[in-house]
Amino acid sequence: MTLTELLKKRRSVRRFEHKRVPREVLEGLLKATLTAPSSKNTRSTRFMVIEDAQILTKVAQMRDFGSALLADAPCAILVCGDSSATDLWLDNAAISATILQLVAEEAGLGSCWVHVNGRPRWSKERNSGSELSYAENSDAETATDYLRKFLPLPKEWNPLCAVALGYPLEPSKPRSEKDDADKVIYL
């Protein structure tokens, strides 16, 4: 399959077979992902591979919306940026997470990016009792605060997202054709 075909085929997968992803497959994905370009070759992206079902269940509770799928995934890779290596850790980590999703697709796995960085543990609706919006309420717990309570994350590792990985339970629907003409300007 060409890269263009792979890009067209990839969709987010949120339901997985109850089947382990072999360790050598995970190692292959990470080896490929570690080739990612990075600012000044700082290679600041770090990975925490989580296969333990109990830990995945806890990670799935990091947000009240959008992260529950992690509880039924056989594996998730927490993609983090080392902020002591570069100020562009977030940019580097986003490139790595994207490459991870593409090499997962190539390996016949499904994946879904589940966001962590900057996300509140509880969405605004849950906090409706508070007069402050989430953005104004600096005391509100973030998904990262919550993860730090039980994951052995070094303090300079900042999670960007958790990439759920596994064998897809059902085939993905093809992407609908979109008119993207307004997204590009040629000069």
Ligand SMILES: Cc1cc2nc3c(=O)[nH]c(=O)nc-3n(C[C@H](O)[C@H](O)[C@H](O)COP(=O)(O)O)c2cc1C
């Ligand atoms: C920055 C980013 C954050 C995302 N966060 C979540 C998330 O928290 N939960 C989720 O289920 N999907 C999440 N996704 C997946 C998107 O919903 C998905 O990529 C988008 O709807 C397009 O669908 P596709 O991946 O099938 O093309 C995220 C994707 C990106 C790139």
